[in-house]
Amino acid sequence: MQKNTLRTVLQISAVVFTVMLSGCSMCGVSTAKVKPAYFPQSVSFLDGTTVSSITILSANSGWATGRVYILGQANAQNIVDTVPKAGAILHFNGTSWNSIKVNNPLFSLAMANANSGWAVGANGTILYYNGSAWTPQNSGVSGILWGVSAVSATEAWAVGDNGVILHCLNGIWKTAVSPTTAQLRAVYMQNADSGWAAGANGTVLQYTKGVWKLVTVPASFTMNTIAVVPPDTLLFGGGDLLNRREFSVNSPAALKYQSGKWSVLSGFMSPVQAFAVVSASDIWEFGDLGPSHFNGQGWILNMNQTQLYDGTASDAYNGIIYYGTSEGSIFSYNGSKITELFQAQQCNMMVLFNC
Numbered sequence: 001m002q003k004n005t006l007r008t009v010l011q012i013s014a015v016v017f018t019v020m021l022s023g024c025s026m027c028g029v030s031t032a033k034v035k036p037a038y039f040p041q042s043v044s045f046l047d048g049t050t051v052s053s054i055t056i057l058s059a060n061s062g063w064a065t066g067r068v069y070i071l072g073q074a075n076a077q078n079i080v081d082t083v084p085k086a087g088a089i090l091h092f093n094g095t096s097w098n099s100i101k102v103n104n105p106l107f108s109l110a111m112a113n114a115n116s117g118w119a120v121g122a123n124g125t126i127l128y129y130n131g132s133a134w135t136p137q138n139s140g141v142s143g144i145l146w147g148v149s150a151v152s153a154t155e156a157w158a159v160g161d162n163g164v165i166l167h168c169l170n171g172i173w174k175t176a177v178s179p180t181t182a183q184l185r186a187v188y189m190q191n192a193d194s195g196w197a198a199g200a201n202g203t204v205l206q207y208t209k210g211v212w213k214l215v216t217v218p219a220s221f222t223m224n225t226i227a228v229v230p231p232d233t234l235l236f237g238g239g240d241l242l243n244r245r246e247f248s249v250n251s252p253a254a255l256k257y258q259s260g261k262w263s264v265l266s267g268f269m270s271p272v273q274a275f276a277v278v279s280a281s282d283i284w285e286f287g288d289l290g291p292s293h294f295n296g297q298g299w300i301l302n303m304n305q306t307q308l309y310d311g312t313a314s315d316a317y318n319g320i321i322y323y324g325t326s327e328g329s330i331f332s333y334n335g336s337k338i339t340e341l342f343q344a345q346q347c348n349m350m351v352l353f354n355c
Helices: 005-022
Strands: 046-058 061-074 080-092 097-102 106-113 116-121 126-129 134-137 145-152 155-160 165-169 172-175 184-191 194-199 204-208 211-214 223-229 233-243 248-258 261-266 272-279 282-287 292-294 299-301 311-317 320-325 330-333 338-342
Touching: 046 080, 046 320, 061 097, 061 106, 061 116, 061 311, 061 320, 080 106, 106 155, 116 145, 116 155, 145 194, 155 184, 155 194, 184 233, 194 223, 194 233, 223 272, 233 272, 233 282, 272 320, 282 311, 282 320
Parallel strands: 046 106, 046 311, 106 145, 145 184, 184 223, 272 311
Antiparallel strands: 046 061, 061 080, 080 097, 106 116, 116 126, 126 134, 145 155, 155 165, 165 172, 184 194, 194 204, 204 211, 223 233, 233 248, 248 261, 272 282, 282 292, 292 299, 311 320, 320 330, 330 338
């Protein structure tokens, strides 16, 4: 998802103001002892990083993906364009997060275990982790792959633009028969014989007995993410921007699937980007304007948390919430304390200022 235009303009204004006052002495300073997920482009006005997925495997192992935005000069409509130009893979080793640059923006990550996983993104990009390095695999497609889900260390599924569904067995990716041409943004495989995919215009697919089929659901919004709530509940989160030039949204919501029945969840502040499930009575939802928390009784907005906002990806491990933002930072939240674990360098204005 592209960054919101208003936030982008405000960020640019804030950086310019800071530069004028202080010579940008604090611009891009990272409090984490890690390499920043940021790569200079001399032609850019301002660069920024968005965390697109997070997977925490243990207290000593975690992965995240990101996409690096290059913001150009304002166009004829005085709108600043944001286009992801590169990608990043971030690894948590138990002490710090370190980043690896990749050529294409990445939108999803799935780890089968600590030594096997996949990341997917723009231009049909698929990267496979073998326990020591990330290497490309041939997807056979050129569009954006938005979602990936691991079944095992040797099997995975990916979905993307134009209803593309890909299946991997033993390192070989093949195109599966898809019942839709809608953009598919998320996939979740329960096991080798059962799974779900979702995307634009309320599109939901179910995989059973080797076949993907369209499912009728009581919603028409774009679905960005699928989360499982043990033992048998699924959440499909999403919502559509009403106008990409304004800071407004249309019907951000989620679908709940439980015991064969669908229901609509509403009242979120902005389109749902990610869920972090601690338990059936402790679920966090993240979006552009602020998180919501499900406490077992209902969803409660949590705008009062200073840093707990603007989530683009999240995961939960051992009762701790991990979430990434559109500014490229990664935080943890243990229910009372927020800790910044990683901060991407955001400022590059070397054409106008030396910062």
